Amino acid sequence: MKATVRAHPNLALVKYWGKRDDALILPHQSSLSMTLSPLSVRTTVAFGTGSADEVELNGYVAKGSERDRVLRVLDTVRAEAKGAKLGPAKMVSRGDFPASAGLASSAAGFAALAVAARAAAGLPADPQAASMLARLGSGSACRSVQGGFCEWMRGERPDGTDSYAVQRFDEKHWPELRMVVAIVSRDEKEVKSRDGMKNAVETSPYYPAWVKDAEVEVVRAREYLAKKDLQALGEMCERNAWRMHATSLAADPPLCYLMPKTLELIHSLREQRKKGVPVWFTLDAGPNPCILTDAAHELAAEAAAMACGATEVVRCVPGGDATLLAEHLF
Numbered sequence: 603m604k605a606t607v608r609a610h611p612n613l614a615l616v617k618y619w620g621k622r623d624d625a626l627i628l629p630h631q632s633s634l635s636m637t638l639s640p641l642s643v644r645t646t647v648a649f650g651t652g653s654a655d656e657v658e659l660n661g662y663v664a665k666g667s668e669r670d671r672v673l674r675v676l677d678t679v680r681a682e683a684k685g686a687k688l689g690p691a692k693m694v695s696r697g698d699f700p701a702s703a704g705l706a707s708s709a710a711g712f713a714a715l716a717v718a719a720r721a722a723a724g725l726p727a728d729p730q731a732a733s734m735l736a737r738l739g740s741g742s743a744c745r746s747v748q749g750g751f752c753e754w755m756r757g758e759r760p761d762g763t764d765s766y767a768v769q770r771f772d773e774k775h776w777p778e779l780r781m782v783v784a785i786v787s788r789d790e791k792e793v794k795s796r797d798g799m800k801n802a803v804e805t806s807p808y809y810p811a812w813v814k815d816a817e818v819e820v821v822r823a824r825e826y827l828a829k830k831d832l833q834a835l836g837e838m839c840e841r842n843a844w845r846m847h848a849t850s851l852a853a854d855p856p857l858c859y860l861m862p863k864t865l866e867l868i869h870s871l872r873e874q875r876k877k878g879v880p881v882w883f884t885l886d887a888g889p890n891p892c893i894l895t896d897a898a899h900e901l902a903a904e905a906a907a908m909a910c911g912a913t914e915v916v917r918c919v920p921g922g923d924a925t926l927l928a929e930h931l932f
């Protein structure tokens with residue numbers, strides 16, 4: 603009745619930005635990401651404890667919408683386990699990287715929760731079911747159940763039963779690939795992804811063009827990954843990040859996640875490329891650029907980030923699947 607799972611965050615190379623169904627968390631378009639090691643979140647879930655559900659995230663008792671999102675995942679597992687009468691749950695989750703710093707800690711957290719809750723309930727290991735369950739907590743989390751490079755297929759069904767992530771390449775496919783995360787600001791972002799993307803869907807005149815383009819880019823990204831074509835993948839990554847941010851810049855009210863240091867680093871990477879250094883950025887809904895490069899140039903990417911005022915740099919490699927651990931958090 604107790605299980606602990608470690609999951610890695612993921613960073614989208616082709617981003618998810620906008621829902622067609624807010625309640626079921628169904629996206630307008632498919633997306634594709636790289637799972638990031640060594641960053642990780644560990645989560646323990648136990649059923650049949652105490653008199654009410656307990657949710658602890660990074661040492662704090664979760665409240666409000668944070669707690670509700672976790673309970674939604676736990677309730678879905680309780681419903682699926684039917685006759686098992688699982689009872690109240692206790693969940694403790696700890697990440698080894700800062701939440702809300704532009705890194706998808708929620709993605710790793712909900713993926714770990716989904717896999718741990720299913721295991722604690724005695725449900726069979728099933729990446730597809732775990733991915734759909736993680737999606738109910740946070741959309742991008744469905745891509746953190748498996749390692750390597752995962753594609754979240756938007757699906758067509760209104761009930762969301764065909765909207766989950768599949769692994770396209772595992773973490774051993776391209777071990778030399780690097781994602782260098784540059785922290786230029788640790789401030790909590792003012793507008794969370796959930797609200798930012800809703801604003802873009804509802805008010806940005808560029809939104810329909812974004813959806814059409816993203817679907818095509820996913821197919822291209824798959825092809826570039828298959829060929830291990832860093833330049834084509836890097837150029838696509840930058841293009842996709844700019845287009846996602848363009849939808850929000852054109853929304854009402856307009857939303858700009860970029861900070862001066864973000865732009866400084868983006869321009870500096872362009873200069874590096876002129877000198878033959880293969881470095882390209884991608885940017886989630888925050889100010890911290892992530893630099894796509896290879897093992898031979900990760901130190902150059904780190905140096906460029908530090909020179910532009912990054913306070914911290916994390917060098918990541920393709921990470922593995924969410925996995926069960928023998929040691930529990932409580």
Ligand code: DP6
Nearest residue numbers: 614617618740741742795796886887
């Ligand atoms: C910019 O998955 O955090 O990181 O589904 O509302 O929880 P919700 O949103 P979330 O959004 C992630 C947006 C993104 C792009 C991406 O990861 O694909």
